Amino acid sequence: MRVHADQEKCCGAGSCVLSAPDVFDQRDADGIVVVLDTEPPAELHEAVREAAAICPAAAISLS
Amino acid sequence: MPIAETLDTTLDFPAARASGCPFDPAPDVEHARREEPVTRATLWDGFSCWLVTRHQDVRDVLGDPRFSADATHPGFPFLTPGLRELVDGNRSFLRMDDPDHARLRRMLTADFMVKKMESMRPEVQRIADELVDRMTDGRTSADLVSEFALPLPSLVICLLLGVPYGDHDFFQERSRVLLTLRSTRDEVRTSQQELLHYLTRLAESKHDAPDDGIISRLVARGDLVDTEIAATGRLLLIAGHETTANMTALSTLALLRNPDQLARLREDPSLTKVAVEELLRYLTIVHSGVPRVATEDVTVGGRTISAGEGVLCTINTANRDEHVFPDADTLDIGRDARRHVAFGFGVHQCLGQPLARVELQIAMETLLRRLPGLRLDIAFEDVSFRHDMGIYGVHALPVAW
Ligand code: SF4
Numbered sequence A: 001m002r003v004h005a006d007q008e009k010c011c012g013a014g015s016c017v018l019s020a021p022d023v024f025d026q027r028d029a030d031g032i033v034v035v036l037d038t039e040p041p042a043e044l045h046e047a048v049r050e051a052a053a054i055c056p057a058a059a060i061s062l063s
Numbered sequence B: 001m002p003i004a005e006t007l008d009t010t011l012d013f014p015a016a017r018a019s020g021c022p023f024d025p026a027p028d029v030e031h032a033r034r035e036e037p038v039t040r041a042t043l044w045d046g047f048s049c050w051l052v053t054r055h056q057d058v059r060d061v062l063g064d065p066r067f068s069a070d071a072t073h074p075g076f077p078f079l080t081p082g083l084r085e086l087v088d089g090n091r092s093f094l095r096m097d098d099p100d101h102a103r104l105r106r107m108l109t110a111d112f113m114v115k116k117m118e119s120m121r122p123e124v125q126r127i128a129d130e131l132v133d134r135m136t137d138g139r140t141s142a143d144l145v146s147e148f149a150l151p152l153p154s155l156v157i158c159l160l161l162g163v164p165y166g167d168h169d170f171f172q173e174r175s176r177v178l179l180t181l182r183s184t185r186d187e188v189r190t191s192q193q194e195l196l197h198y199l200t201r202l203a204e205s206k207h208d209a210p211d212d213g214i215i216s217r218l219v220a221r222g223d224l225v226d227t228e229i230a231a232t233g234r235l236l237l238i239a240g241h242e243t244t245a246n247m248t249a250l251s252t253l254a255l256l257r258n259p260d261q262l263a264r265l266r267e268d269p270s271l272t273k274v275a276v277e278e279l280l281r282y283l284t285i286v287h288s289g290v291p292r293v294a295t296e297d298v299t300v301g302g303r304t305i306s307a308g309e310g311v312l313c314t315i316n317t318a319n320r321d322e323h324v325f326p327d328a329d330t331l332d333i334g335r336d337a338r339r340h341v342a343f344g345f346g347v348h349q350c351l352g353q354p355l356a357r358v359e360l361q362i363a364m365e366t367l368l369r370r371l372p373g374l375r376l377d378i379a380f381e382d383v384s385f386r387h388d389m390g391i392y393g394v395h396a397l398p399v400a401w
Helices: A014-020 A042-054 B027-036 B055-061 B081-089 B100-107 B114-118 B123-136 B144-149 B151-159 B165-179 B187-210 B214-221 B228-257 B259-267 B270-284 B355-370
Strands: A004-007 A025-026 A034-035 A060-062 B037-043 B048-052 B142-145 B290-294 B298-300 B303-305 B310-314 B398-400
Touching: A014 A042, A014 B114, A014 B355, A025 B114, A042 A060, B048 B055, B048 B144, B055 B270, B055 B290, B055 B298, B055 B310, B081 B151, B081 B187, B114 B355, B123 B144, B123 B151, B123 B355, B142 B144, B144 B151, B144 B228, B151 B165, B151 B214, B151 B228, B151 B355, B165 B187, B165 B228, B187 B214, B187 B228, B187 B398, B228 B259, B228 B270, B228 B355, B259 B270, B259 B355, B259 B398
Parallel strands: B048 B310
Antiparallel strands: A004 A060, A025 A034, B037 B048, B142 B398, B290 B310, B298 B303
């Protein structure tokens, strides 16, 4: 699984950070999403899928 | 079949809840969700718009930039005279589209991000404990709304914004008028002007005496005029008060009405985070719909919504959609409710949700831990629910312990 987050789309509400804190964080300056781990291990895949599903701005894509 | 033929009915909105279960959405709107999920509604002023009631359709509308949040569009549906007045007065980014919305909102995202709110936990906990200390000092009963549920988020948002808490009677009274469905336009106009005037003066005062609150920081940026700062401050102040306060009181009541769930949470406080998500889903206090207007023809749930037509997304029915939440009408504090749309969806999704979560988790955990004998002090039938407000909850919650 490869994780990509579109920082232009992100509205900074942080739901991804709550779902998968090992994979997503928010930039200190502006709260916009950063991907900490673009190829997370299998045990995190479900949490990452959930993060993508609840992201209100559809900013997270998985491939 | 032509649409006009299938949609000759229209629902009066907001519709009344059933008398028996004040936690459930209005039966008429729930019926619409099952039978006619994208339907027509008539509002208080005779205005006609679409009602979108299912989980997926609500996400489709709120996530689609072809639906505008800009209330200056002629087709925009207003739930109250107050909300219309807010637009004529001074718009906040809640009623703007990108890129204006994103520009203003991004000035605040850092202030509400998860890490920052998590770091506030000790402070919020201290406030919660102090409020319980004061409430229980020599007494065995109190109104939970005025002594705990409201002052907690009020103290916190004032702290974050740099607004003197001593003025809370002033802005709580004004925000109550703005959110009451039956306030007259004159009442609303006066409250609105007083609130903006107050915040504009506050912003001015921060030029000379800055602090580390959000209003000071917006002033220090230098690229916003004081009235823009006042509109943003008003949005945060009202949102910061009304939502968490009502969620706290209503959540407490819902748990008292579901003693098995209450016992489960008391037994295992580590369920608090999950339970709060479920309470957000089950109660969804923004109960009268999230407004948008179509800027192009868009098909939603099989219906064509034409350019210029207004839409209300009823997020409380979306959160009772059994396709997403099996047995949706049951409060089950152990379920994974994270897909709820209680904070909205799309780029306007609640900016303050990390703060709301921290406050609600601390509020519920503190109440249950500190008040093991917590119970309702009046008959359930006598609880006064906020049917008349844009944000649902209870007007007061007399409890004993
Ligand atoms: S959930 Fe989506 S919008 Fe929210 S911070 Fe994460 S990427 Fe950004």
